[in-house]
Amino acid sequence: MNKSPAIGAATLALLAGAAQPSAARADSWSAWSAAWAASPQAPATGFTPNWSQEGFSRQSVRQVVRVTQGGDRIRIRLSNAYGTSPLVVTGATVARTGAGAALRPHSVRELTFGGRRSVSIPAHGELRSDAAWLTVDRLDPVTVTLYFAGTTGPATFHAQGFTDTYRAEGDHRADVSGGAFGASSQSWYYLSGVEVGGRSTGDGIALLGDSITDGFGSTPGTNRRYSDALAERTGRPVVNAGIGGNLVLNDSAWYGERATARFGRDVLDQPGVGTVVVLEGLNDIGFSEARKGPVPQPTYVPAPVVSSAELIAGYRELIRQAHGRGLTAVGATLLPFKGSDHWGAHAARVSDEVNDWIRTSGAFDAVVDFDKALASKSDPDRLAPAYDSGDALHPDDAGYRVMARALAEVL
Template sequence: MKKLLAPLLAATLGLTLLSGLPAGAAQAGETRADARPAAAARWHAAWGAAPQLPATGFTANWSQEGFSRQTLRQVVRVTEDGDRVRIRLSNAYGTSPLAVTGATVARTATGAAVEPGSVRHLTFGGSRSASVPARGELRSDPARLGLGRLESVTVTLYLAGTTGPATFHSQAWADSYRAEGDHRADTGGDAFTARSQSWYYLSGVEVSGGTPPRKGGVVLFGDSITDSFGSTPNANRRYSDALAERIDRPVVNSGIGGNLVLNDSAWYGERATARFRRDALDQPGVTTVALLQGLNDIGYSEAALKPDPQPTYKPSPVVTSAELIAAYRELIDAAHARGVRVVGSTLLPFKGTSHWGPTAERTSAEVNHWIRTSGEFDAVVDFARLLADPKDPQALDPRYAYADRLHPDDAGYRVMAEAVAPLL
């Protein structure tokens, strides 16, 4: 597996992680330094999104055009409480440094509006402006802002220069907002007249000073099912949301719609073996990863044979169960080397979809048998049986299926969360 291990290690090369405390006393409304020693502050990933190359998505987005003299406002829900907050910005797919003129965090009100009195200007190494290196990422300094568990926080970036194409996360299932000019400190949302359902540059929100989680954080790692395609937009009904509502632990969603285990995709991100460390193991405070991935590797070759195939379902080689199992083992080994547990998930039923065919049927059965019986995962949740149609176990139960019969709906994601919660 040297060929797979090399990109996993290479994914971290050139990654710049910068975090520091502001020098001197903070002014009113600015970031305040964490008064405790850095070693004493325990940070936990409370929200995250896996970065992707700028690309055309299923819905219109701003990733390819980027931003110029515009303010970008994004709303996310944190899964851990704290009295300090910091953000992580990703320029992983930028070819030049990203200039951030200024950034704020605030408690969310409604839509693009925020709660008056809650706006905090962020600093980066003591400065309100920042430069995120090409192919790197940057953490802000801590800001004092009390956040409750499952509370929404609004992150606003002012980008005075021209950014070029933007590192983003395609499928947010939530509105992001754009305004012309500098509106980073606005409490109202009237200036934010443009909307998109993707996230840009923002890859993490981390908290400190709250109730210490008893077992550490959980990362859900996978493809569009983990990313929660088919969930209701702007309603926090993703698989990760349903899980966070059921366990008293931070939950980070590191799914990418369309993602593959074994191959990179121009539309759907770096392969799982290349991004696993960045998007799962490097999340602060993580102790468990729940892995659900492989259906696209199996199904894209079948979809390519259908009439009018989806042009983004590439690459689409025929993948064997042995190849997928070898990759799963590599991910398990990488996690265990960090002391992180891995919960395996069987692939959901998908008969009747574009991904279904004779080869996919055989390969998915072989993969699911190995996941159930190998004993190599620390625990296993059997979604294949749990979500199967009682009348046809190879198809998704209509009670839990989105219109495409490939993805669950809100009810299906709740059932998944209920099943995996006791194993974490």
């Protein structure tokens, strides 16, 4: 097992490539586009394996993402937003993805940070790497490997990745083979963004939401979230700013900061984004119902009962922030949810009031009516059976494709 924080000189030569321009020169070239994102969350209990609480020590973490924009150089965004001490990243690489944890030969590039291989990210901080020269096409899978020679402590992460992340003992950031990566989870750790340079058009789309935006109910490992389907359909860069369980109006240790508070970090700070789609509110109005149900969910936030006026005020704040930065704000109606643990008389009434406001107020620049697109013909308060993942709340793969088609028509 190689425990050294340094990579051998011969390996570094292979990583860099003899004809690669300098990172500083790459950074000085044209604009960047956010090509993938995952909204950071605080370390949490209740996950298996629980790497967010355990953190990492003398371990390599290999994470696979699919970029929604192509370019000739690439950089990553790392977040220590919920760390209580500095995070030391001993080294990092980026490469085109092979099978599983393997990398495509001759594609591995070492990442630097201000020209240095190792970097310390302050508690509650984040940073971007320097540019690395690596040509990627739209919808290519890309693999980022982080090595931690020291002990990180609990890790800032994104809980619901629905994609395998791999871990190896020792320093394997440059390994083309995935053989050393014997453990896996379906969360992302510290990695909060991948950006590409060279072809920015400023027409990127950020999807702000909860577990429906995050992709709960889609088939893991297949990139079938509605964000994926939208990128495939429109050809535009799409970043997913969904967090399972997130609320518009209240913070949660489990489900992240409220949407109005994280909007700047997760949407406005994404380069190349010109449009934001807001699909949130079911948890604000439904968590109180879920906690009263026959099988109470202890992790749900004991949030106060929310009125439509309060939720609308939250939407207006999101619109204000978007317009303040010149973004187009698209409002999405809340999906049908009768039969789910979020359903109840109050939640049903507020959902109808909120959806009516989204459709008719003119506050959003455009509206996509997911409620009507996914409703059952026999009972419009329910998800159509063909689009229900099984809990009467989250769509399945087919439902997410319908959402992408409906949204593409209004963009």
